[in-house]
Amino acid sequence: MTERTDPASRDDGDDDVVAAPVSIDASNLDLFSSQTAQVTIVLPASTDDDELDDDGSGELVDDGDEIDVTIAAEVIDDGAADDDERDGDEIDDQESPVDDEETPVPDETTDDAVIDSTPEVIDVPVPAPVAATDSAAPVAAAVAAVAVSEPRRTTDPVQLVARRAGEVAGDRGTSDLLSADRLLENVKVARPEPEGLWPSLVFALSGRRINLGDNRRARARKELDQKIAAPLSGRARFVAVLSRKGGVGKTTVTTLLGMALASARDDRVIAVDANPDRGTLAERIGRPSGKTVRDLARAGAVVSGFNEISSIVARDETRLDVLASDADPRVSDAFNDADYRDVATLAAHYYSVVLTDTGTGIVHEVMGATLDLADGLVIVAGLSVDEARLASETLTWLETNGYADLVRRAVVVINASRPGASAVREAELEAHFRSRVRDVVRVPYDPAIAVGGPISFRELLPATRQAARLLAASVVEGLRSVSKVA
Numbered sequence: 001m002t003e004r005t006d007p008a009s010r011d012d013g014d015d016d017v018v019a020a021p022v023s024i025d026a027s028n029l030d031l032f033s034s035q036t037a038q039v040t041i042v043l044p045a046s047t048d049d050d051e052l053d054d055d056g057s058g059e060l061v062d063d064g065d066e067i068d069v070t071i072a073a074e075v076i077d078d079g080a081a082d083d084d085e086r087d088g089d090e091i092d093d094q095e096s097p098v099d100d101e102e103t104p105v106p107d108e109t110t111d112d113a114v115i116d117s118t119p120e121v122i123d124v125p126v127p128a129p130v131a132a133t134d135s136a137a138p139v140a141a142a143v144a145a146v147a148v149s150e151p152r153r154t155t156d157p158v159q160l161v162a163r164r165a166g167e168v169a170g171d172r173g174t175s176d177l178l179s180a181d182r183l184l185e186n187v188k189v190a191r192p193e194p195e196g197l198w199p200s201l202v203f204a205l206s207g208r209r210i211n212l213g214d215n216r217r218a219r220a221r222k223e224l225d226q227k228i229a230a231p232l233s234g235r236a237r238f239v240a241v242l243s244r245k246g247g248v249g250k251t252t253v254t255t256l257l258g259m260a261l262a263s264a265r266d267d268r269v270i271a272v273d274a275n276p277d278r279g280t281l282a283e284r285i286g287r288p289s290g291k292t293v294r295d296l297a298r299a300g301a302v303v304s305g306f307n308e309i310s311s312i313v314a315r316d317e318t319r320l321d322v323l324a325s326d327a328d329p330r331v332s333d334a335f336n337d338a339d340y341r342d343v344a345t346l347a348a349h350y351y352s353v354v355l356t357d358t359g360t361g362i363v364h365e366v367m368g369a370t371l372d373l374a375d376g377l378v379i380v381a382g383l384s385v386d387e388a389r390l391a392s393e394t395l396t397w398l399e400t401n402g403y404a405d406l407v408r409r410a411v412v413v414i415n416a417s418r419p420g421a422s423a424v425r426e427a428e429l430e431a432h433f434r435s436r437v438r439d440v441v442r443v444p445y446d447p448a449i450a451v452g453g454p455i456s457f458r459e460l461l462p463a464t465r466q467a468a469r470l471l472a473a474s475v476v477e478g479l480r481s482v483s484k485v486a
Contacts, residue, residue, distance in 0.1 A: 227473040228264035236348035237479045239376040242358040245390045248382035249415040254357040255284040259457040260472035262320035267352035273325035274366050275359040282324030285316040286454025292326045297339045300346050337369045376478050377410035383422040409478045410437040416445040441471045
């Protein structure tokens, strides 16, 4: 066994420090054959008056600088081929310098003693093997046996790591994998009864076993329903319906649009009558509540839920809520810009789509707040020269007064409010408005609307209902494009 001083055990101080010896045990090398472990001890030269005590105690006298001792281990194969040769060969019995007296020490009488820094190679004999081992193991085992280091941990510390749902082991199934498409047999799941004369007949005669699916008309209707019911993320959306000429069907278009939206969507839709000249929006649904927009403006501070709102608005069979205007024109004149903003703010908490039926006065005080909050615009034009010209002039006024973006996203409705064929070329009129707005929708004449009474959406002509649904789908498309940009 060879003892050397370990610099890690020294104490920095002014007095002489006795370093703890470091032991190298070669007994652990008995598992390897034909190996010679060499231990290299490097003692760098001192630039100061460092001395080694030669009294046999192995003490190192340092006057200020530390002497680092580095012990490196290397295993060298002596080239032995087999066990027979190892039995006949003699192991190098070079005497191992285990006695400290053999370590060269400079003369104590010399003031400028210099320690030789040349590495000293010590051959440590390795005994014959006791048991056969792997050929790749001796190198790692020999280094571990002679290296002077801290004891290696036998076990790693347990680490608790939280995993997300997507980071679990691949062989573990999650609940979302138990879908109907995966678990149910398609042949045993009854498909809904198809729509259409021929598909329904085949389905009935086959004992509900042959399902041809919906006909073309039913598929088109369901696709249109999906467009109208498309979700609108974020805040409520405001749509203003306006016209500069009375009698063209502005209130009728507002009612049809609201009914088409409410009948196909799952969220709430409300139509607010902001006409200061005695609007008739509530009369078009036939179920007035007796409350007006003024009542909601006054109750805004105490409204704490939808129950208070539902007691003020009127609702029709399509689930469209309508907020009526004041019947007395003298009271309605008091409904101003601030009142409309209060009502709009309250409606935005409980509704996804807010329709505003405006008056004919485009410069009215409420009109400014309506256009400022609007996300979409519907312009109503009639089938006459003056009505069409006023609608086009309305677009021009909006473009020149800071609402050009609203005009580009607007929808123009050409409403036929009179029966019979019109002398106006509808194709030319539609082409003109398409050059200025995003979409144009035609609403045909319907006698159920022309009488001026309450409107029942299911009793309208199919062409009228289809026009209202096309208008609703176009409006929702425009609102969704605004939400994507925002």
